[in-house]
Amino acid sequence: MLIGDVAQRSGVSARMLRHYDSLGLVRPTGRTNAGYREYSSEDIQRIFHIESLRCLGLSLREVSRALDDPGFTPSELVDDLIRQTRERITAETELLTRLRRIDAVEPAGWEDVLQIVALLQALGSKSAGKRQRAALSSADDAPMPVEALVEAALNETDPNVAGALRWALARSGDDGLALLAEGLGSPAAEVRKRAIQSIVEIPNGQATALLKDALTHPDIVVGRYAALALGTRGIAEAVPTLIDMVIEGTNDVDAADALSALASRPALTDQIATGLVDRLTHGSVEPPARRRLTQALADIPGTIASRALADLTHDEDRTIALTATYILGIRNAQ
Template structure:
């Protein structure tokens, strides 16, 4: 058998004799042999174990963990490796954040070190433990605040006021902030809600793909905020997404989509087409949205809906007519005051009383 002295092992592995003696004292790597003078002798098996130790160390494991992994036949490496994987992920994320910050500072560095120092100071204020300091930093430093720092406020800040200030600050930076805020899509419900909110503030059609995904979010509050923001963005594509949301099984999402459609004049044609939707729920929401629009061209659609088979659709159309302008809507309400249904006649009479004289 070939034996190696401690100095030879150190030379072959790059480890110091002191390290090898430490391993011996811990029981991690006990040499299999000794000379007559009590010098350590290492066998081929000892070298194989040392190689395993070095491999496990490269994964970030501590010496005690390595010893348990090598000596305990029942040892389950899965949980241990998972813990270390999370540590590595956190370290990578921190390094990536540092890299992004350095890239951001490059722009300021082209102007001068005064701007670099101001950017660093502003970044520190955005991370300050006092929420009032963070709030003021977002409001007063929006022009030069690092986008990543503002996004982090949206992702994790416990203060609603700070998150709202960060939203406003990002909106001032315009579409340039779109890529940075998109990272919030992988966050928790608060982060996704903040994403939907800021996308509405940006008011750019480039936000529509992300809002389309958020509109189907599992959390109703997130999906409802996406519907609200689609109403802020507007346009034909936003209208079609909102029409589809009228079929959502969640009341909050449907109601927000209805309100958003009622704020978009360009939704009239699509709402008119959806008035014949097979689902009564959708027809009722369409009638409500048409009432919000209060457009004269919606009146014939609402009058037709008064004959709907579904009572909720008929009642929604009745209420919507109360907001509609023109003599046609008034005549329809006057006719309904004679309805054999007492609730319908009473509501029609109240709506007529509330209408301005014309």
């Protein structure tokens, strides 16, 4: 079979077949009387073998070894090809992500594109200072994909850079909230914590709705951050979690401050006072927790809190009795 027929049947160009011949990879078995290359069926079969191995990513040199070296074993080469392919896929995926993020910003011109690329590179820098400057500049007029900010915020370990990223996200409005909500579902506790910390700093209704949902999150740390933030926003749903925090002694001072802020609203005063008193009288609450609950009553206005404090002046726990007496003295003097 002449070279043109082989090229048509195999899909390999005549030029490539001549290249194979020059490399000694596949030489036609014969020649016609006119000197043209003439391929046998075995030659054509070898061409198909070559193309099959090339489609796996083998170089022509590796193909030659695979076909001609009797001692050649494919396992090591295949493992290497798998590694190279994974590296290539990773690189291509990163490129695709970068392009998609640039496209999402809808750059007006190449200057915007170059600026976005520079910011993305800075966010991925090993230098904390560069990452922080990138976060701060992204909050200005510089275009920046919110997705990149969220990814950086969820993975940042430096506290200063993390603060700058949360500030930038807060300035971006609710664009990143859906991605931050996904972060709350991460299997990594640190990522969940960074997600809720970022949501807390976004002061809008959608963020508040996410925080309400987070109160019942399986991760208790997420629920506590949500409760403290909701307390400052005057949301009554946070009260039970805040009281639990006082009892458990976890950020209990902040929780008591949040309860105090909520109790300044007349509609919530009695609810909060009753909640604290109910837990104080519960037999399973340990003495240290009862003391913290007593202290929390100090800044809760109203008659329910005052009557409870009066009763506590006679408590068997001397520390509680003295604390209640002191608090009542201050309240009566006001």
